[in-house]
Amino acid sequence: xxxxxxxxxxxxxxxxLVGGGGVAYVLPAATTTGxxxxxxxxxxxxxxxxxxxxxxxxxxxxxxxxxxxFNRTYAHEAxxxxxxxxxxxxxxxxxxxRIASSPDADAEKTPPxxxxxxxxxxxxxxxxxxxxxxxxxxDGRTVASVENDGSHVILRRLENGTA
Numbered sequence: 001x002x003x004x005x006x007x008x009x010x011x012x013x014x015x016x017l018v019g020g021g022g023v024a025y026v027l028p029a030a031t032t033t034g035x036x037x038x039x040x041x042x043x044x045x046x047x048x049x050x051x052x053x054x055x056x057x058x059x060x061x062x063x064x065x066x067x068x069x070f071n072r073t074y075a076h077e078a079x080x081x082x083x084x085x086x087x088x089x090x091x092x093x094x095x096x097x098r099i100a101s102s103p104d105a106d107a108e109k110t111p112p113x114x115x116x117x118x119x120x121x122x123x124x125x126x127x128x129x130x131x132x133x134x135x136x137x138x139d140g141r142t143v144a145s146v147e148n149d150g151s152h153v154i155l156r157r158l159e160n161g162t163a
Contacts, residue, residue, distance in 0.1 A: 034128075036087065036125070037123065037124060038124050039121065039123040040121075041119055041122075043118070044117070047115060049116035050074065054157075055070070056158060057070050057136060057155075057156045058153070058154065059134075065129055066128070067124060067125070068097065068124070068127070069124050070121075070124075072143075075118050080109070081102065082101065082103070083100070083101050084100045085098065085099045087125045093131055093148075095131050095134045096136075096137055097134070097135070097136045099121070099136070100140075131148050
C-alpha cells in the first residue's frame with residue numbers, strides 16, 4: 001500500500017497539532033519555585049585528623065531561583081554517620097537548610113586505633129530568588145546566614161563560626 005505525498009504531509013501536520021495541543025494542556029500555566037535540596041556524604045579514615053571543621057558556602061543566583069552549595073569536612077568519633085537534610089520555610093522569605101547527623105545505628109565497623117573517621121558532606125539547596133534570609137543549621141547550630149543583598153555569586157569560607 002502506498003500513500004501520496006499530500007496524505008503523508010496532512011497526517012504529519014494533524015499529528016503536530018494534536019501533539020502540540022496535548023503538551024499545551026499538560027504544561028502548567030505558571031511555574032512555582034519551591035525549595036529543594038540534595039545531600040551527599042563520604043566518610044573515610046585518617047591518622048592525621050583536621051584540627052576543626054572546614055566548611056564553605058557558595059551562592060549562585062539564576063533567574064527565579066538561587067542555589068546554595070554547602071560543604072563541610074570534619075572529624076568525628078562514630079565510624080559512620082546518618083545525615084538528614086531538609087530545606088524549611090519557617091516564615092515568608094526565610095529559608096533554613098537544616099542538616100542533622102547521628103551515629104549510624106547499623107554500622108558494624110569500629111575504626112582502628114590509629115584512625116579518626118572524617119566525613120565530607122556536600123549539600124545543594126535551591127530557593128526562590130526573592131528570599132530574604134538563607135541559613136545553614138548543622139546539628140542545631142547556625143553555621144552560615146546570608147541576607148539577599150543582590151544577585152552576585154558569593155563564596156564564603158566558614159571556619160569554626162558563623163559567616
